[in-house]
Amino acid sequence: MANNINKPSLNDDRYAPLLSPWRAKAKVSLVFFIILFFLWYSSRTTGVDFGDLIMGFTNMGQIIDKLFPINMDVLAPAFDRLIETIHMAIIASTFSTIIVVPVSLLAANNITHNWFVYNTTRLIMNILRTIPDVVLAVIFVGIFGTGPIGGIVALFIFSLGILAKLISETVEAIDMQPIEAMRASGANTIQSISYGVMPQVAPQFTSFALYVFEINIRASVVIGLVGAGGIGQLLMSQFSFNNYGAVMTIILVIFIVVVIIEYISTKIREAII
Amino acid sequence: MIEFNDVSLVYPNGHQGLKDVNVTIEDGEFVVIVGLSGAGKSTFIRSINRLVTPTAGELKVGGDNILNYKSKGLRDLRTKVGMIFQSYNLVKRNSVFRNVLAGRLGHTGTVRSVFNFFSKEDKALAYESLKRVNIDEKIYSRADQLSGGQQQRVSIARVLTQKPDYILADEPVASLDPPTSHQVMKYLRRINKEDNITTIVNLHFIDMAMEYADRIIGMRSGEVVFDGPVSEVSEATFEEIYGRSIREDDLRGGAEDGEQHQ
Structure with missing residues (x-):
């Protein structure tokens, strides 16, 4: 019964074309995963993580403190x-x-x-x-x-x-x-x-x-x-x-x-x- | 006088532009070259000022074989031969006056022209030329603000300012509507008669060729297939030149409207 909800409301004899051909979809997906891989690989080799970023923010507070009064x-x-x-x-x-x-x-x-x-x-x-x-x-x-x-x-x-x-x-x-x-x-x-x-x-x-x-x-x-x-x-x-x-x-x-x-x-x- | 003696031209890609052309054009003639596109009309005209260089034969302009000319001789030849183009070839961002003055460049020293030192006579001549084609009121307009017909008149004024002995016009009316086409042809014809400037015009419209030419040269695949006065030309002549029967689009029409149009 639950399956019926997911079914398209179109009649079976009507053909709904894909938004873009599957070949184009595959290409875009592939590019996406390649970028994801490089992102992961770059952050791994440079040793960057979000912890450092948050640590940096506390330092920034100190610097801003020193900048004033001008x-x-x-x-x-x-x-x-x-x-x-x-x-x-x-x-x-x-x-x-x-x-x-x-x-x-x-x-x-x-x-x-x-x-x-x-x-x-x-x-x-x-x-x-x-x-x-x-x-x-x-x-x-x-x-x-x-x-x-x-x-x-x-x-x-x-x-x-x-x-x-x-x-x-x-x-x-x-x-x-x-x-x-x-x-x-x-x-x-x-x-x-x-x-x-x-x-x-x-x-x-x-x-x-x-x-x-x-x-x-x-x-x-x-x-x-x-x-x-x-x-x-x-x-x-x-x-x-x-x-x-x-x-x-x-x-x-x-x-x-x-x-x-x-x-x-x-x-x-x-x-x- | 322009003399083609067995002139042939083969382009680097192997295409034969001209094939054993033998033509003599007397001073002051108004010659129209007709033929289908690709027949060699443009190559014929552009050989005369060496925008293209024939590969065989002898081409004399004013008695001198121009095929041996190097840079200096070539520039001297080109100051004597004015040219009008299908797409007017004006500097669109420049004023009409600057465009017309550019006709004097061949007569002006490099340093003088780079710093815009044109003589008073040159400027007066440029203005006079604009008046002759009735476009003097547009003297300071930018060229791209003018209609096609007006731009072609400016390009005629530029050629007049050059004070040439010969005028070559390569499809001067192909981008214009019928009334404007007739107007441009009338100016060319009038200048030919008043200044006795030998004028050679490429056209593919049969009716215009008949109306304005003294003499018609027909070309097909690089060869001259007809050469004679307009009086000898009939529809059959054109069918022979074109190698097919005459169609509607071989005619420009609209001769009567030409007078009122400005």
Whole structure:
């Protein structure tokens, strides 16, 4: 009798198709179990468990306790260093935006027909992009010493890698018909690029340049931790003196400024595209 | 004068674009090339400004064999040969005026053009060209805000600004409606007569070819199968060129509406 409840209310002669074919269902289930396995395996090998997480929360309480009251004495130097951070981001973003113009054209297969040049440029840019910003900062602080110069060079290379990828892909997606028309009217390569390619990529180009500037502001805080100048360096030194009140002030300053800059930049980008 | 002497073109994939073409086009002629798609009309036209390069024979433009031209000679040739495309090929985000000024690029130095230093004469010429195709009131509109017919007129103005000796038009009306098609053809025809610019137009509409051409060249699978003045052309000629009977879609129609349409 109880079995009847589970039976579909459809008549037997009507065929109800499956929501998706059994083959698709099997595939999705298989993927689910593979992910479950990796999750279990990763947490086993790293020795992570929920007990540690709960222990961590009690430590967090202690840290938060130390962060207050905030130390306002550090406010003036924090702003000085923050301005240095912004300067670093501006310089690095500007130079990478200029250098990326020829680089992205060489890395676009609709502009560069030379197989060797195209692939070499791509390869170099891909390698640059695989190096994390902090590693770049460690390298260039090693070369130029502690301070903003090493940081600026690190940010420049970091943003060049990102911009080259984004902009060369934008160039590859442009409408090539006007370029054909210019070639047919006797324009040379540089003229076709400045009249046919540039106007088409200008909005995205500006948007990506602003986006990289945003990334650079955040990245310059992080690379400051390894001595590459800016507010990150101040944050690190206050942290090592256990001056947690000052740390909290710096974090708040960074937070407010990053939010303001991102807001402005997003608004500008929305207006362009 | 344009002279094809035994010109053949085989594409890298083995497709024969042109086959032993022998044609002479005198200065000031208005020639319409007809044929089905894939007959070699585009290859014929694009050989003249070397957007494609024939693989055999001799092709003379203004007395010089253009098949040996390298980069500099090629650019000089192309400044003398204006081209109009089926899809207008304007920079959509740029203003109409900038698009028309781009016609001067071949005559302008690289540095000057990159920094937008066009001479006063060039700008005046560009404006004059816009007026000749009645689109001067759209001078500062963005190209993508214009209708298809208006965009094609802008591309005619761009070619006029180039001050060419020859105009090539590759299916200039294929993307347009009948009235606009006639308007565009009338502008091409008028420019041909007023400026004595040799004009070669690819078309697949029989009625338009008959209405505007001085001379018709028929092509089929890369070969010239008919070449003669319009007066010698009849429906039978087209059936021979096309290798089949004439259909409804071989005709554009709508000749009468052309006058009022702007």
